Amino acid sequence: MVGAYAAILFVTVASGAVSQEARESFSNTAGLFPSLIASCMAWGASRNAELDMRVRQAWRWIALACLAEWFGDSAWFVIETILHQKPEASIADIGYLSYSPLLMIGLLTFPHAARSRFDRLKMGLDVAVVVCASAMSVWYFAVSADLIAQRAHLAAFLVTVSQPIGDVATLLGVTVLWLRRSGRMRDRVIIALALAVVSNVVSNVVYAHQVRSDSYASGGFIDVGWVLHRLLIVLAAFWQRAETANVSEQAASTKPSLIAILLPYAAIALAYSILLQEAFASSNTQLKVVVVSATVITVLVVLRQVAAVRENVRLSIVSEAIKSARRLEALVQNSLDVVSVIDVDTTIRYASPSLARLTGLSNEAVLGLKVIDGVHRDDRSAAILFFAALAKEGALNVRGEWRMRDSGKRWRLTENIGTNLTTDATVSGLVVNTRDITESRELENQLRHQAFHDSLTGIANRQLFTDRVEHAFMRSVRDRSTIAVLFVDLDNFKNINDSHGHSIGDDVLKAVAYRLGTCIRDGDTLARLGGDEFAVLLEDIGGAEDVDAAAQRMIEALRQPLINACASISLMASIGISGGADGETADELLRNADVAMYVAKSEGKARHVRYTPDMHARVLERLETEADLRRALEENQFVLKYQPIVTLKTGEMASVEALIRWEHPTRGQVQPLSFIPIAEETGLIIPIGRWVLREATRQAREWQLQSGRALRVGVNISTKHLHEPSLLDDIRDALTSSGLDPKYLLIEITESVLMTSTVEIIPVLNEIKRMGISIALDDFGTGYSSLSYLQQLPIDVLKIDKSFMDQLVDPQADPVLVRVIINLGATLKLRVVAEGIERFEQVEQLQRLGCDLGQGYYFDKPVPSSKILRYLRGSEVLNGVHAGERSLPLAA
Ligand code: C2E
Ligand code: MG
Ligand code: MG
Numbered sequence: 017m018v019g020a021y022a023a024i025l026f027v028t029v030a031s032g033a034v035s036q037e038a039r040e041s042f043s044n045t046a047g048l049f050p051s052l053i054a055s056c057m058a059w060g061a062s063r064n065a066e067l068d069m070r071v072r073q074a075w076r077w078i079a080l081a082c083l084a085e086w087f088g089d090s091a092w093f094v095i096e097t098i099l100h101q102k103p104e105a106s107i108a109d110i111g112y113l114s115y116s117p118l119l120m121i122g123l124l125t126f127p128h129a130a131r132s133r134f135d136r137l138k139m140g141l142d143v144a145v146v147v148c149a150s151a152m153s154v155w156y157f158a159v160s161a162d163l164i165a166q167r168a169h170l171a172a173f174l175v176t177v178s179q180p181i182g183d184v185a186t187l188l189g190v191t192v193l194w195l196r197r198s199g200r201m202r203d204r205v206i207i208a209l210a211l212a213v214v215s216n217v218v219s220n221v222v223y224a225h226q227v228r229s230d231s232y233a234s235g236g237f238i239d240v241g242w243v244l245h246r247l248l249i250v251l252a253a254f255w256q257r258a259e260t261a262n263v264s265e266q267a268a269s270t271k272p273s274l275i276a277i278l279l280p281y282a283a284i285a286l287a288y289s290i291l292l293q294e295a296f297a298s299s300n301t302q303l304k305v306v307v308v309s310a311t312v313i314t315v316l317v318v319l320r321q322v323a324a325v326r327e328n329v330r331l332s333i334v335s336e337a338i339k340s341a342r343r344l345e346a347l348v349q350n351s352l353d354v355v356s357v358i359d360v361d362t363t364i365r366y367a368s369p370s371l372a373r374l375t376g377l378s379n380e381a382v383l384g385l386k387v388i389d390g391v392h393r394d395d396r397s398a399a400i401l402f403f404a405a406l407a408k409e410g411a412l413n414v415r416g417e418w419r420m421r422d423s424g425k426r427w428r429l430t431e432n433i434g435t436n437l438t439t440d441a442t443v444s445g446l447v448v449n450t451r452d453i454t455e456s457r458e459l460e461n462q463l464r465h466q467a468f469h470d471s472l473t474g475i476a477n478r479q480l481f482t483d484r485v486e487h488a489f490m491r492s493v494r495d496r497s498t499i500a501v502l503f504v505d506l507d508n509f510k511n512i513n514d515s516h517g518h519s520i521g522d523d524v525l526k527a528v529a530y531r532l533g534t535c536i537r538d539g540d541t542l543a544r545l546g547g548d549e550f551a552v553l554l555e556d557i558g559g560a561e562d563v564d565a566a567a568q569r570m571i572e573a574l575r576q577p578l579i580n581a582c583a584s585i586s587l588m589a590s591i592g593i594s595g596g597a598d599g600e601t602a603d604e605l606l607r608n609a610d611v612a613m614y615v616a617k618s619e620g621k622a623r624h625v626r627y628t629p630d631m632h633a634r635v636l637e638r639l640e641t642e643a644d645l646r647r648a649l650e651e652n653q654f655v656l657k658y659q660p661i662v663t664l665k666t667g668e669m670a671s672v673e674a675l676i677r678w679e680h681p682t683r684g685q686v687q688p689l690s691f692i693p694i695a696e697e698t699g700l701i702i703p704i705g706r707w708v709l710r711e712a713t714r715q716a717r718e719w720q721l722q723s724g725r726a727l728r729v730g731v732n733i734s735t736k737h738l739h740e741p742s743l744l745d746d747i748r749d750a751l752t753s754s755g756l757d758p759k760y761l762l763i764e765i766t767e768s769v770l771m772t773s774t775v776e777i778i779p780v781l782n783e784i785k786r787m788g789i790s791i792a793l794d795d796f797g798t799g800y801s802s803l804s805y806l807q808q809l810p811i812d813v814l815k816i817d818k819s820f821m822d823q824l825v826d827p828q829a830d831p832v833l834v835r836v837i838i839n840l841g842a843t844l845k846l847r848v849v850a851e852g853i854e855r856f857e858q859v860e861q862l863q864r865l866g867c868d869l870g871q872g873y874y875f876d877k878p879v880p881s882s883k884i885l886r887y888l889r890g891s892e893v894l895n896g897v898h899a900g901e902r903s904l905p906l907a908a
Contacts, residue, residue, distance in 0.1 A: 050246035055082035057253035077122030087111035105171035116182025123189030128196030149283030158224030212248030357445040376423020392419035411436040470544040473529035481543035489602040502552040503613035507588035507621040509548035531573040567624035590616035591624035657878035671728035674712035705737040713754035723888035730762040758788035785810040818852020824861040
């Protein structure tokens with residue numbers, strides 16, 4: 017709107033189409049609105065909270081100045097346009113005269129960049145020059161002595177004199193503002209303000225000049241200048257209102273602009289032009305000559321000053337360059353890295369002092385030497401490659417590593433980074449930055465070793481092993497070679513830890529690592545996967561036999577007793593093997609070796625087992641059984657069956673053996689051989705055994721009470737339970753709670769128990785014996801190391817394993833082993849039970865051989881307790897007694 021207003025005014029004035037009177041009244045209203053708008057806008061700018069406090073303060077002053085101007089405009093509109101008067105001084109002048117000082121204060125209030133004292137002095141002088149020159153021209157054009165002389169009226173005089181003083185004041189303000197604010201601070205706001213002040217001053221001066229020469233008429237270009245001045249303030253205020261950046265934050269740039277430099281010279285030129293004009297207007301030739309000469313001299317002085325300034329600038333650039341070169345030199349001299357300048361043929365031309373720290377040689381001593389000669393022989397090719405790459409023009413950041421001897425003649429690893437500056441005239445060589453990285457590389461290697469090796473044994477860890485297997489697997493696929501992975505798990509390592517302590521346990525693990533290491537070749541990998549789990553990767557193997565042989569070697573190596581100060585420990589291990597063909601990926605190979613190891617454990621430990629595809633299902637089933645077993649105990653899913661043991665002479669039931677069955681909710685009845693080994697491994701066999709003891713003794717006592725006949729019951733006790741300190745208590749509890757006489761209890765232990773830990777269990781067996789309980793050695797004949805111990809053992813019964821019964825089928829053949837065992841029993845005064853009798857011929861043979869007792873399907877299978885009760889009561893008779901010709905003959 018303001019712009020449109022100004023445009024109309026300009027067109028009206030320029031075209032000269034309207035009458036003088038219309039133009040006059042139009043021009044009187046012209047300033048009215050713009051000055052009011054300028055005031056409002058300036059006030060608005062001062063309310064912009066984003067701005068610096070001082071900027072806002074400045075705009076407050078400017079708003080006040082514009083308000084004063086508007087007051088002047090309004091008053092003059094009333095006086096000239098409405099009252100048709102043209103007084104020399106009026107109330108309007110109060111507004112106009114207060115405008116300049118207010119504006120000056122405003123302009124001076126703007127913040128400015130921080131400056132040095134020298135800069136402030138220089139700026140002060142520049143301002144003084146500009147203000148003096150402008151004061152001079154204002155005086156020259158706007159005021160003159162005769163004009164003052166003409167004004168008799170004091171107010172008119174004051175107005176006449178004040179106007180130019182005000183102009184000088186605003187010029188002062190804007191010059192200071194311009195010179196103080198440099199670079200980005202001198203934004204469009206400041207430019208608009210400067211132009212506003214200049215256009216106002218120019219209009220004022222021209223006005224005064226025209227008034228003096230009586231050529232002034234209202235509504236001319238002077239009015240356009242005044243309106244323009246107001247519009248520029250409006251524009252500046254508008255921009256300032258929208259400004260978001262805080263001016264004081266930008267106060268950093270101090271570089272003076274060209275306009276700022278030229279401003280004082282422009283002022284001087286203005287002053288001189290007035291001087292020259294006056295001189296030429298005068299008829300005094302002398303004066304003309306003097307003035308022209310003075311002008312020329314001044315120009316020369318200015319030119320000289322310009323030359324001096326340029327020289328100063330050049331000198332300061334040179335001194336800055338020297339300073340930065342010194343700084344660089346100090347950096348190079350004190351740097352820990354060696355900086356050297358080297359010729360393309362590796363001759364050293366310069367080396368920084370830190371070279372002495374690295375090599376023990378002074379930098380003068382190395383000048384002329386060739387780098388390549390000091391490099392470790394094995395690293396020379398790396399160094400040659402480095403310099404070849406660096407010799408290429410423009411080569412940048414070429415890297416190379418090699419060893420060099422230090423002052424103590426030790427080899428140090430160095431990292432070298434080179435830049436080719438052969439084309440740079442100041443260097444013209446290869447610049448190489450050399451750093452000693454021996455320690456850091458050692459640390460790096462150590463950390464890497466730690467990350468990939470087991471800290472206890474020093475052999476590879478799981479991560480490195482997996483990585484090796486992956487690589488070997490890929491290579492084997494490529495060159496059709498064969499690899500194998502062996503998972504080695506120590507058997508019962510937990511016992512070693514528990515009984516000997518962890519420090520011995522650690523020693524054992526170290527010894528295992530060592531012994532396993534002796535069983536493999538150099539290219540193979542041995543790793544500890546954690547705990548007592550080791551793994552071996554065999555590469556380039558000939559065939560499956562080689563792997564089996566290696567596995568067997570490992571088992572043998574571990575079996576050798578480990579002897580230390582306080583113990584002799586013999587180790588067993590279960591090994592799972594998977595070959596290259598047992599998996600599609602390295603991962604599968606590892607998993608399958610693990611599965612095979614698991615199977616090796618479940619098959620009785622101390623063995624190596626090769627992976628077969630059906631193992632997964634078996635392992636899975638095992639895991640399921642394990643989970644189900646735990647539940648079975650809680651949910652009472654176990655029952656006992658009883659199998660009669662018969663006196664072979666009489667055919668009478670002498671005792672029974674309690675045999676456990678698992679009534680599985682989905683699988684039906686599960687036989688003991690499918691779950692007892694798992695129960696043993698998981699330790700669940702202890703609570704199961706406890707339950708069997710209680711149930712069997714309770715049942716025996718119940719039969720006794722129900723039938724009036726006592727019957728001995730045999731209970732199988734697992735090896736694990738035998739080693740458990742609670743066993744004796746468990747037996748006592750069972751007897752106490754059932755009320756069964758101990759002599760009616762028989763504890764069956766398997767012969768295999770004696771193979772490993774005879775010494776430890778003898779006291780336990782003695783204690784059982786002392787309690788009045790009988791002991792049977794079950795499955796006799798399947799083990800092979802027990803014979804020598806038999807005498808020392810407190811046993812009463814030998815149970816010949818059912819596998820021997822086959823020898824008794826052919827009446828012609830001589831059952832040597834059975835006879836030997838029966839005789840052995842007789843010698844040791846033990847009763848002998850033959851297990852697994854299925855046929856009458858076997859009974860006959862056994863009778864002939866003098867065997868006391870028999871047990872087997874021929875008599876009866878394991879049956880429920882109710883059937884045993886019927887046998888006891890005589891309501892049912894055992895097979896054999898009434899089996900016709902095949903029946904067991906009654907005692908003669
Ligand atoms: P075992 O103690 O030697 O028990 C004899 C096994 O031979 C029983 O197998 C029995 O059913 C079987 N048997 C008896 N007569 C014949 C026959 O004429 N022919 C054939 N082929 N087999 C016959 P079962 O009940 O399957 O038990 C197997 C093994 O499980 C037992 O061998 C014993 O070592 C163990 N076991 C059974 N019950 C328990 C228990 O409660 N606790 C513990 N720890 N082990 C038990
Ligand atoms: Mg048994
Ligand atoms: Mg048996």
